[in-house]
Amino acid sequence: MVRSLLRTLSLAIRSESKSCSEVQPGARILLRCGSSVEFPAALAAGELDLALHTPENVTAQDVVVHREAAVWAGSAFHEVEKRRPLPVALFDKACWWRERCLNLLQKAGLNYEIICTSESVAGVRAAISAGIAVGVLPQCSLTDRVRLLSNTELPHLGETALVLSQSSGAQAKLADSLTAIIKTTLRAVSKP
Numbered sequence: 001m002v003r004s005l006l007r008t009l010s011l012a013i014r015s016e017s018k019s020c021s022e023v024q025p026g027a028r029i030l031l032r033c034g035s036s037v038e039f040p041a042a043l044a045a046g047e048l049d050l051a052l053h054t055p056e057n058v059t060a061q062d063v064v065v066h067r068e069a070a071v072w073a074g075s076a077f078h079e080v081e082k083r084r085p086l087p088v089a090l091f092d093k094a095c096w097w098r099e100r101c102l103n104l105l106q107k108a109g110l111n112y113e114i115i116c117t118s119e120s121v122a123g124v125r126a127a128i129s130a131g132i133a134v135g136v137l138p139q140c141s142l143t144d145r146v147r148l149l150s151n152t153e154l155p156h157l158g159e160t161a162l163v164l165s166q167s168s169g170a171q172a173k174l175a176d177s178l179t180a181i182i183k184t185t186l187r188a189v190s191k192p
Contacts, residue, residue: 035119037094039165049170050178054160056096062163063179065186069139070097070157072149078131081151089116089127089135097160101136104155162186 032042036053043051058064074081088105090098098117105112116127116135124135129145136157142148164182166175 035092035094037096043165043167046167046169049167049175050182051165052162052182053165054162055165056100058161058163059165062161062165063183064161064163065183066162067159068162070136070160071139071142072134072151072154072157073125073128073137073142073146074134074149075129075131076145076147080131081134081149081154084111086110086112087115087133088112089118089124089133090114091124092117092119094119097136101157104157108153108155110153110155 032048036055039048039051039053040055042048052065055062072081080087086105088101090101092098115133116124118124118127121137121141125137125141125143125146127133128135128137129143134149134154137146138160139148164179166179
């Protein structure tokens with residue numbers, strides 16, 4: 001969903017950029033992809049007006065635009081989940097999901113070894129697909145090469161929320177216009 005969302009969102013914003021510049025003359029759109037951990041500080045510093053991200057904690061000001069399960073995933077061609085220590089691919093140290101996974105694995109008493117770290121879903125999914133590790137992904141990231149693990153030994157991960165956050169200094173009309181574009185795009189991408 002993420003790749004499809006970015007592609008569709010990019011096209012939607014490009015097609016709507018004229019109306020955005022009519023709302024706020026001189027407005028420019030800059031798409032910045034990065035770790036969700038970076039966005040709250042960038043919003044507070046006024047570096048960004050809007051952020052579409054997955055924070056650890058959703059605030060009252062955040063607009064939840066999508067929720068989905070975070071799941072343990074393994075290769076469709078290998079049974080890596082049976083190895084001990086359990087080989088794990090995780091996001092890098094800047095990601096809150098990494099800490100959550102490590103805490104849950106420790107609480108479950110599972111012997112594990114981190115064998116891959118990545119800043120992106122694509123990197124974690126590549127390690128899983130290759131059969132060198134299991135990992136945590138949003139359910140929408142499962143493919144024909146990456147399957148959901150239903151191993152009852154692995155701890156339950158819960159849900160993740162994709163939210164839209166706005167800086168306090170954002171131009172209200174422009175932020176509202178972009179928010180509407182993003183919500184419409186998400187609804188279109190999320191339809192079965």
